[in-house]
Amino acid sequence: MGLFDGINISASGLTAQRLRMDVIANNIANAQSTRSVDNPNEPYRRQRVIFSPVEGSGSFASVLGNKLQSPGLGVAVTAVEKDMETPFKLVYDPSHPDAVKDPNDPGYGYVRMPNVDVTAEMVDMIAASRGYEANVTAVNAAKAMALKALEIGR
Amino acid sequence: MTFFNTKTAQILERSLDASSLRHKVLANNIANVDTPNFKRSDISFDSALQSYLDDDSIPIKGMVTHPRHIPIGVHSFSQIQPEIVAEDSTIYNNNGNNVDIDSEMTQLAQNQIKYNALIQQINGHFAKLRNAIGGR
Numbered sequence: 001m002g003l004f005d006g007i008n009i010s011a012s013g014l015t016a017q018r019l020r021m022d023v024i025a026n027n028i029a030n031a032q033s034t035r036s037v038d039n040p041n042e043p044y045r046r047q048r049v050i051f052s053p054v055e056g057s058g059s060f061a062s063v064l065g066n067k068l069q070s071p072g073l074g075v076a077v078t079a080v081e082k083d084m085e086t087p088f089k090l091v092y093d094p095s096h097p098d099a100v101k102d103p104n105d106p107g108y109g110y111v112r113m114p115n116v117d118v119t120a121e122m123v124d125m126i127a128a129s130r131g132y133e134a135n136v137t138a139v140n141a142a143k144a145m146a147l148k149a150l151e152i153g154r
Numbered sequence: 155m156t157f158f159n160t161k162t163a164q165i166l167e168r169s170l171d172a173s174s175l176r177h178k179v180l181a182n183n184i185a186n187v188d189t190p191n192f193k194r195s196d197i198s199f200d201s202a203l204q205s206y207l208d209d210d211s212i213p214i215k216g217m218v219t220h221p222r223h224i225p226i227g228v229h230s231f232s233q234i235q236p237e238i239v240a241e242d243s244t245i246y247n248n249n250g251n252n253v254d255i256d257s258e259m260t261q262l263a264q265n266q267i268k269y270n271a272l273i274q275q276i277n278g279h280f281a282k283l284r285n286a287i288g289g290r
Contacts, residue, residue, distance in 0.1 A: 006178045013185030020188075052191040053182075071179040071195065071238060075186045087281055130186050136179045141266045143176060148273050149170075153280050 003149075006142035012054065012074030013135035017024045019077050020049045024121050031116040032099075034098040044114040046121075047083040053079045086115040102137075158283070164231060165203070166276045172199040172236035173269045180240060180262045183253050191250035199236040206234055239252070 010055065013034035026047065053061075054073040093099055132141040176197050186192040216226030225233070246252040 006181045006219065008172070009178060009181040009185055009280060013181075013187075016185070017188075028285050047171065051186070053186050053189055069175075069238065071175070072182040072186070074182060075189055093217055124162075130255075134184050134187065135181075138184050138262060141262055142177060142181065145174065145266060145269050148270055151175075152276055154277065 009074040010135045010138040015131040016075045017128050024125045028118045043112050046116045050079040056105050088112040170272050175236050189255045193242040194253045195240045196237045202234045
């Protein structure tokens, strides 16, 4: 375990929260996109990041030792996945080019909008921002402690 | 126990180790504040040191009469090691995560102050030694 492990752990948190922030920004930016890149017939699907803790790996002995003696190695983003569960929102706008044009279709005149809930994204954004700040504080604390350690025996 | 390697120095040194490990554990908790099903960890050190320092608080202490006996209770200083313990019985968030950011941040601040205090103590210790060597 090195002197800078604490900083590295917090740095992984900073990276993860920033990526989360980027994904949220992308969701908000695409809140009105009725066509997506991979499928022009479908609106944009909101994306979300999946976090998981990073643990040291290796032999049984080293894993056991790690459990008792060394902390985890921070957090990592394992995936950015699309939200396939939340349904698309329907907006009645017959003049929209992506509206259902077939008058016999029960959904006539409706446009499928992305399943992005801007309010939820804003709340998530605040959480990401606060998480980022907490990690910055931890980095500063680690930095101050490392500098203080250099004063031993001065 | 030599001139430099005194009990004071040993205790301070070990406490500094524990404190810096604690910082890493707390940083890891903070980094995982939004990770589903993550359980926070902390270290156990203070109580072991305490029970080593005041002998009376040890409830049971096994007598060691042979080098291959397994000691019961804290006997020697080398037995006091900071250990990471996961707190996996509580749930704080609805995603199974039990990191309370406020308590983590306050503990981080406390730990930092404690670390600084220990360094001041160790510096004071060295200053005393220097005084003894200089013979003022």
